[in-house]
Amino acid sequence: MAQVVLERLSRVFQGPGGERVRAVDDLSLVVEDQELLVLVGPSGCGKTTTLRLIAGLEEPTAGTISINGQLVNDLPPKARDIAMVFQNHALYPHMSVYENMAFGLKLRHYPRAEIERRVKDTSQILDLTAGLDRRPAALSGGQCQRVALGRAIVRQPKLFLLDEPLSNLDAQTRLQMRAEIARLHARLAATMIYVTHDQVEALTLGHRVAVMKAGIIQQVATPVDLYQHPANRFVAGFIGSPPMNFFNGTVLEERGALIFQESTCAGPGGSNPITVLLDKASTRALHGCAGKQVVFGIRPEHIECYPRPSDPTLERRVEAVVEVVQPLGSETHLHLAGHAHSFVARVQATERFCTKQQLSLRFDARHAHFFDPVTERALVYSSEPVPRLRSNAIEAVRFIQ
16 A cells, blocks of 8 residues: 655646636645545635645646655656546446446456456455446446446555545435445555545544645544644534534633633623633633633533523523524534524434523533634633544644643
8 A cells, every 4th residue: 555745735726817726735744554534625625636636637836746655746647556536436338337347457458367356356345246247327326436436446556546436425325335435445454535525424434634725734633633622713613513603702810710701792682791611721721811802612512501591500601592493313403592693502302492492501611612813723622531543643733822
């Protein structure tokens, strides 16, 4: 297999008005041997361009690409020993499953016996043995995607590049194929770089996940670290479903303790802002920030909801009104109207709430995140300990002040 090293990689395109568009901007990344690394980000962030640069389908404007220590900038795609699976499975419609999978090997003049052995072994791995004589028109979307994967696997390349291979599938098939790819990676012990815009897909598949925005990698970390320790506001808001809630406000000192107080807004609700008493870890991390503006972030599952708006046992009570109830079977999402804006809480499916109901809330300050309102970098992460999944060459960039 292969280790991939990208050093200060950039790709600049010329826009329709002659302007320079930086699709990839000074990107550095190490993908370890036998690792499944996921590039995730919104549409247009440069993740597919990065994949095409590695494959040799795009020429870098600056920077280097190395595979197993060999500089490949000047090598054509066919000399890089890479297999790529696209969003559109792109099977030859006039060929059978067997012929589609064997086609690349035939072009490379492999012996017939070797082709048959590889296709047979791969079809067994992907459960395609019974349909080797069928044409793509007689296959389901999931089966076609398996054939596209099989066409890459039979080549036994150094590196697999997967460009949103599940985007065109329905939700149930996509779920099944995610499990297939995870099992396939474990069985092949292959190096894979997987591109997706689906953050759930990224978290469930990747050993590590690289989050991109505007051609720049914002953070590289394991899925758990990425969720619990976002390096900036963009990562915190992009990773997680529903996303993290954000509140603009000020850190204040009160009787020797620190509290967060939401910025007031115009209108009748502005006189009763959200206030949260900070835990000891956050207080230590924000020492010296009293009186300064911050952005307070908290995930929906760390907001506790109580149906009695005047519960005297609640410390730093926050009141809100239920706007929308979204039951999802295993859990329920509550869209709540606060004093300055709306936010979301996640509750158990067994709890019953209705629209226009007034609630008392408690924000679990142990899971609070704070961000600089200007740079958007993290000032403090959730103070709850998180188990590490695996050590890697590149860790999350930590911005703790």
